[in-house]
Amino acid sequence: MSIPTSADDSAAFRADILAYIGKSARSIVSDSRTPTTKTINTSISCLEQAIALIPDTDPVKAEHWHDLAKAYRERFEMLGQEEDITKAITALRKALEIAPSGKSKNITLFNDLTNAYRLRFEHNNCGEEIRNGLLASDEALLLCPPSDEQLLTVLTSRGNLLRAFEHSGNMKDLDTGISVLEDVVQRTPLDSDDLPHRLHNLSNLYSTRFEHLNNRQSLKNAISASERALDKTPSTSSIRFLFLQSLSAFHLARFEQDSDAADLENSILLADQAVQLSPQGRPEQMYSLTSLGYSLLRHFEYSGNLVDIDNSISALKRADSLLAQGRSKAMCVNSLGQASLLRFARLSNFADLDTSISSFQAAISLTPDTDVAKPAYLNNLSGAFQTRFTRLWRKADIDNSISSLDQAIHLLADDHPFKPGFLSNLGDSYLKRYNRLRGIEDLNLSVGIEPSSWYSDIPPSKSRLPTPRVHSRLFPLMDNYLE
Numbered sequence: 487m488s489i490p491t492s493a494d495d496s497a498a499f500r501a502d503i504l505a506y507i508g509k510s511a512r513s514i515v516s517d518s519r520t521p522t523t524k525t526i527n528t529s530i531s532c533l534e535q536a537i538a539l540i541p542d543t544d545p546v547k548a549e550h551w552h553d554l555a556k557a558y559r560e561r562f563e564m565l566g567q568e569e570d571i572t573k574a575i576t577a578l579r580k581a582l583e584i585a586p587s588g589k590s591k592n593i594t595l596f597n598d599l600t601n602a603y604r605l606r607f608e609h610n611n612c613g614e615e616i617r618n619g620l621l622a623s624d625e626a627l628l629l630c631p632p633s634d635e636q637l638l639t640v641l642t643s644r645g646n647l648l649r650a651f652e653h654s655g656n657m658k659d660l661d662t663g664i665s666v667l668e669d670v671v672q673r674t675p676l677d678s679d680d681l682p683h684r685l686h687n688l689s690n691l692y693s694t695r696f697e698h699l700n701n702r703q704s705l706k707n708a709i710s711a712s713e714r715a716l717d718k719t720p721s722t723s724s725i726r727f728l729f730l731q732s733l734s735a736f737h738l739a740r741f742e743q744d745s746d747a748a749d750l751e752n753s754i755l756l757a758d759q760a761v762q763l764s765p766q767g768r769p770e771q772m773y774s775l776t777s778l779g780y781s782l783l784r785h786f787e788y789s790g791n792l793v794d795i796d797n798s799i800s801a802l803k804r805a806d807s808l809l810a811q812g813r814s815k816a817m818c819v820n821s822l823g824q825a826s827l828l829r830f831a832r833l834s835n836f837a838d839l840d841t842s843i844s845s846f847q848a849a850i851s852l853t854p855d856t857d858v859a860k861p862a863y864l865n866n867l868s869g870a871f872q873t874r875f876t877r878l879w880r881k882a883d884i885d886n887s888i889s890s891l892d893q894a895i896h897l898l899a900d901d902h903p904f905k906p907g908f909l910s911n912l913g914d915s916y917l918k919r920y921n922r923l924r925g926i927e928d929l930n931l932s933v934g935i936e937p938s939s940w941y942s943d944i945p946p947s948k949s950r951l952p953t954p955r956v957h958s959r960l961f962p963l964m965d966n967y968l969e
Contacts, residue, residue, distance in 0.1 A: 508532035551581035566810030596626035685715035775805035864894035
């Protein structure tokens, strides 16, 4: 680095120093299991100052924009604030505007932009993110040579993006994503460092197909791919917890299918290992805690051991206290509501019932109407209100129970598999209000629910139990509707 001899040279020299500090700070964050917000804030501040000092004609400026985008993404993954992933997208677009025409660099930029749109979609559930992500992926694919290793990376990102098919409801998108990732895994050398992560991504797509089609082979494939990813990952790897997290969820899904206690025990064991290996204080650890909390909740239902439900609530409260506002927090507090409701049913401590209701309300307030999880959250809240009504006989509680179910039902399509169970619950709530208050209108409303709308292909005993959704970031939703 030459000594500056003019004002322009001085600005360039200062920009070089700031960029070096910014990149170094980001490297510390990337390599640390316990990164601090102070370090990533330093990285962002230095890179922003460096960019401000450099003219657009300087080819290094695109590189600094790219580094800044990575830093914003790091902070988004730490804090879960949508503003940061939005700034990352803006920085990547700035980099693409001024980047030299070299293919390799632009492929990386477009691929990172694809992943950034996917992350923002996972946060806000807006379909526009998927469309923009696919456009960025198209640009990356156009630049990739047919045999280039970068092509496999771009295809992996595209497959992950197609996992968000739920917005369109088009299963072809999901099947295409699976085919793309199966091809990527097949073409990845067995000794490649990228193989575990690609297997992990493929396992998540298999899991998504299982969730929506109840296809046992898809769950079997998810477990197999996840086990392969874990086997290929050194015990010292910083990402091993991701594979433990997913495998825990898949074992829980198989327990829901087969009621084999060994799967439930494995789910708890794997989730506990994931918590221990997750970066402390990062969202990744919160997902592990949520997974552990839900597995312990299911173990309590299976064994009746109060220690399990106490540990479940403890893990979920810890996750709740650390998660930023957003979809992941909604899933966590929904599970906390379920666990608290179960403990109330066992111990009759009204503090647990109040916690359950407030937790379900928090989950609902964090969830837009377009999110597929919201009807289940509303159904759970209805059940908690009805439970309190049967204990305290407050009219407001049964009114709130009915209102919550009404909202849930209006959010579901007529052919949705959950709708018959929700309608059954609604009729039950009207009947309970009639039995207590003797309003003939409630009896008429209960009877007036069309019998055909109660029909469901699922067994009656399961009609109040929405099909579990299980993957690395979304855990089962369950209607703990207490009689």
